[in-house]
Amino acid sequence: MGPLAALERFLERLFERPAARLPGARLEPVTIVRRLERAIDQERRAGPDGLVTPTRLTVAVCPSDAAALAALGGLEADLAEAALAHARRRGYRIPERPTVAVVGEILAIRSELFEAFPDRVVCDDVYLCMRMLAMRRRVVFVPEAVSVESASATLADEFARRRKIASARWQLLFHPQWWPWRNSLAMFELVSHKLLRLPVPFLLAAAFLLALAAVLRGGGPLIAACLAAQAFAYLVAIVGLLGRAASRLPGASAAAYFVVGNLANAVGLLDFARGRVTPLWNRVRRSDMPSPG
Numbered sequence: 001m002g003p004l005a006a007l008e009r010f011l012e013r014l015f016e017r018p019a020a021r022l023p024g025a026r027l028e029p030v031t032i033v034r035r036l037e038r039a040i041d042q043e044r045r046a047g048p049d050g051l052v053t054p055t056r057l058t059v060a061v062c063p064s065d066a067a068a069l070a071a072l073g074g075l076e077a078d079l080a081e082a083a084l085a086h087a088r089r090r091g092y093r094i095p096e097r098p099t100v101a102v103v104g105e106i107l108a109i110r111s112e113l114f115e116a117f118p119d120r121v122v123c124d125d126v127y128l129c130m131r132m133l134a135m136r137r138r139v140v141f142v143p144e145a146v147s148v149e150s151a152s153a154t155l156a157d158e159f160a161r162r163r164k165i166a167s168a169r170w171q172l173l174f175h176p177q178w179w180p181w182r183n184s185l186a187m188f189e190l191v192s193h194k195l196l197r198l199p200v201p202f203l204l205a206a207a208f209l210l211a212l213a214a215v216l217r218g219g220g221p222l223i224a225a226c227l228a229a230q231a232f233a234y235l236v237a238i239v240g241l242l243g244r245a246a247s248r249l250p251g252a253s254a255a256a257y258f259v260v261g262n263l264a265n266a267v268g269l270l271d272f273a274r275g276r277v278t279p280l281w282n283r284v285r286r287s288d289m290p291s292p293g
Contacts, residue, residue: 127172134183197265
């Protein structure tokens with residue numbers, strides 16, 4: 001970076017920081033763009049064909065700013081375009097199109113422990129915690145830190161969200177080198193809380209098909225009752241998927257939520273098998289977000 005560019009950066013920092021500390025000051029997209037440009041300049045690395053810029057950029061903001069920025073719509077795509085334009089102006093080599101994520105999660109680590117994420121890792125927060133445990137560091141839960149997140153606006157939004165999470169879990173399953181093998185409690189929690197959910201949709205399908213086959217072959221009343229119970233549960237879920245009709249049938253919404261989650265789990269496996277797992281998350285609508293248009 002030349003002396004004029006360095007002076008420009010110094011002046012930007014000089015005027016940005018006092019404004020950012022004003023009580024109640026709103027975080028503007030232009031401020032994020034400037035921070036991204038500075039991060040790209042600071043994190044560039046020398047490569048065989050010139051200076052290489054990072055292409056995965058995460059902007060961590062407080063939950064209130066995250067909610068305000070989410071209402072803008074298309075912000076992350078605009079930030080990615082701004083990062084790409086800046087890299088081209090500087091003449092940096094860009095291995096792939098940049099992606100930018102704006103997150104309001106309550107998660108922090110010591111800066112000296114941070115390492116670059118592996119290529120195309122999806123759940124970077126889970127990976128980060130596992131990496132800290134593998135380094136024999138502590139992951140501490142602070143109950144006083146509260147993060148509020150509203151539910152998905154519709155079952156279609158919930159399906160899209162769970163599908164992405166499922167593909168991340170399948171990725172995690174097939175990358176045991178990321179697991180915290182040295183921490184037995186963390187391994188138990190990883191397997192019981194995340195990995196054991198993966199075969200559930202296939203076990204449910206197998207249970208239904210086996211019960212149906214048994215009934216067709218003259219199975220007893222107990223098998224017939226099991227098949228009827230499963231069929232009734234799925235019929236209730238179908239009613240729940242119809243929307244307004246679910247409000248008149250107790251348990252329909254919960255059944256629909258259960259079925260949608262497990263369908264998303266199975267589709268997430270297909271996404272992973274087809275190589276469609278990317279670190280780019282598409283924002284889904286939340287129940288407290290205004291409708292587009």
